[in-house]
Amino acid sequence: MQITFGRSGGIVAAPGLTIEATLDLSEGHPRVTDPASGYTRDLSSQEAQQVRQMIDAASFFKLPTELRPLNQSASPSRPTSIADQRQYDITVRTDDGRTHTVRASETMSSELEQLSPGLGKFLVWMKQECETIMNYRRQQR
Amino acid sequence: MPKGPSPLDFLYSSPDVLINIAKKGTTEQRDAALRALDIDATLRTNRLTFSLLGGALGRQDVSGAAPKVQRTIYDSGNTQTLPGKVVRSEGGAATGDVSVNEAYDGLGATFDFYLSAYQRNSIDNAGLRLDASVHFDEKYDNAFWNGQQMVFGDGDGVIFNRFTVSLDVIGHELTHGVTGSEANLTYQGQSGALNESISDVFGSLVKQYKMKQTADKADWLIGAGLLADGIKGVALRSMKAPGTAYNDKTLGKDPQPADMKHFVHTSQDNGGVHTNSGIPNHAFYLVATAIGGNAWEKAGQIWYDTVCDKQLKQSASFAAFALRTSVHASQRYGATSTERKAVIDAWKQVGVKLSATMSVGASGG
Numbered sequence: 001m002q003i004t005f006g007r008s009g010g011i012v013a014a015p016g017l018t019i020e021a022t023l024d025l026s027e028g029h030p031r032v033t034d035p036a037s038g039y040t041r042d043l044s045s046q047e048a049q050q051v052r053q054m055i056d057a058a059s060f061f062k063l064p065t066e067l068r069p070l071n072q073s074a075s076p077s078r079p080t081s082i083a084d085q086r087q088y089d090i091t092v093r094t095d096d097g098r099t100h101t102v103r104a105s106e107t108m109s110s111e112l113e114q115l116s117p118g119l120g121k122f123l124v125w126m127k128q129e130c131e132t133i134m135n136y137r138r139q140q141r
Numbered sequence: 142m143p144k145g146p147s148p149l150d151f152l153y154s155s156p157d158v159l160i161n162i163a164k165k166g167t168t169e170q171r172d173a174a175l176r177a178l179d180i181d182a183t184l185r186t187n188r189l190t191f192s193l194l195g196g197a198l199g200r201q202d203v204s205g206a207a208p209k210v211q212r213t214i215y216d217s218g219n220t221q222t223l224p225g226k227v228v229r230s231e232g233g234a235a236t237g238d239v240s241v242n243e244a245y246d247g248l249g250a251t252f253d254f255y256l257s258a259y260q261r262n263s264i265d266n267a268g269l270r271l272d273a274s275v276h277f278d279e280k281y282d283n284a285f286w287n288g289q290q291m292v293f294g295d296g297d298g299v300i301f302n303r304f305t306v307s308l309d310v311i312g313h314e315l316t317h318g319v320t321g322s323e324a325n326l327t328y329q330g331q332s333g334a335l336n337e338s339i340s341d342v343f344g345s346l347v348k349q350y351k352m353k354q355t356a357d358k359a360d361w362l363i364g365a366g367l368l369a370d371g372i373k374g375v376a377l378r379s380m381k382a383p384g385t386a387y388n389d390k391t392l393g394k395d396p397q398p399a400d401m402k403h404f405v406h407t408s409q410d411n412g413g414v415h416t417n418s419g420i421p422n423h424a425f426y427l428v429a430t431a432i433g434g435n436a437w438e439k440a441g442q443i444w445y446d447t448v449c450d451k452q453l454k455q456s457a458s459f460a461a462f463a464l465r466t467s468v469h470a471s472q473r474y475g476a477t478s479t480e481r482k483a484v485i486d487a488w489k490q491v492g493v494k495l496s497a498t499m500s501v502g503a504s505g506g
Contacts (some may be wrong), residue, residue: 011364
């Protein structure tokens, strides 16, 4: 299984803050790569296994591409908003060639967890990995 | 073996529909609908709890009372917890925390601006409390509006300073609340770029109003002071010259277009909402400087009337928004007015067509 994940948007939305990374979960060499900066990180077999378990392909492939927070505001005049929140993209390619992309905003981890068990945890993992990539880019200044 | 429905199958169903399915559906449909209702109820409860605990959802009783700002600043303590701990309430003394004080003062300045310029009583025009959390997350390079409150990060100190440093950024976030209460433009594609642009427009006007600047004296920058020392740039965006705010090794080059010829098609950032906002941003700048004087008085009034226009659809395109600005310029200042001409000329200059039959002197209504 190969996963590409990305981060974009936020009030800044600068090209240099946009991330498009690859997570290769193939047996043997699980690794994260950020082509824009040259960042790579090898995952331990334990971490790779944990990440695999976060993606429940059966439910992930049933999700619509664009996920929005469920609009459950207690006040009709106060709709839930994603304004200036960062957008995270997750594209999963299974070993049999199926591909699906899901997009969500940064505060939706609990909703994702309920929609596809493990996916909220993956969002948290992805946000942390994006920060690690940004730290690497900052050090390159 | 056929599989029963899952809660995902009812993702966009209303509670009424789910209850009906639970009553009348098959056993499998009923179970899935009940699970979906459980998710729905959890989310409702979370948000209601936030409100009852002092969140932004509670409205003031303003019956007969003069509009009065009601601010609460919270400290997230460098976690992702919202709203966090109350650190300054309305009327409370300044604290030793510059972010807390900037947020408090910025919310006050924005409230004053909307009330003085457009007689608007807070975000919802009904005295909604203004809540903001500072110190969100660690080295967080962002600020956002979640429908209930404003959230500000400290910045990483390498690329960004704290996100409360720019008054226009605070005005920008609060204006997302205003737009949500009025046109509620869908945060995707052109309507999303309009949503962003409206926040930039009124964020800039909050600053201009506070500094008593006329259109020709304003810097028309969004986020001046936000970039850390050593970053090559002056701000996040320039309404005067979109695409010129920064050009830096780490940040990259400001990607904003100033006209439709350079419209950016992308799936990132909800369809480039922060990128293509450069086009309506520049249109507003052109209108404001063509009219002259204080930008919030006429150009701002036309844009404000448009945001509050019930005929403006949530999915409005640039052209639809532009047409309504022309209508409101006509209604406020006359069909042959210089204000309406400024509006039509500005949209033409950025390449947005209002309508084939649109011209100065037409009724526009």
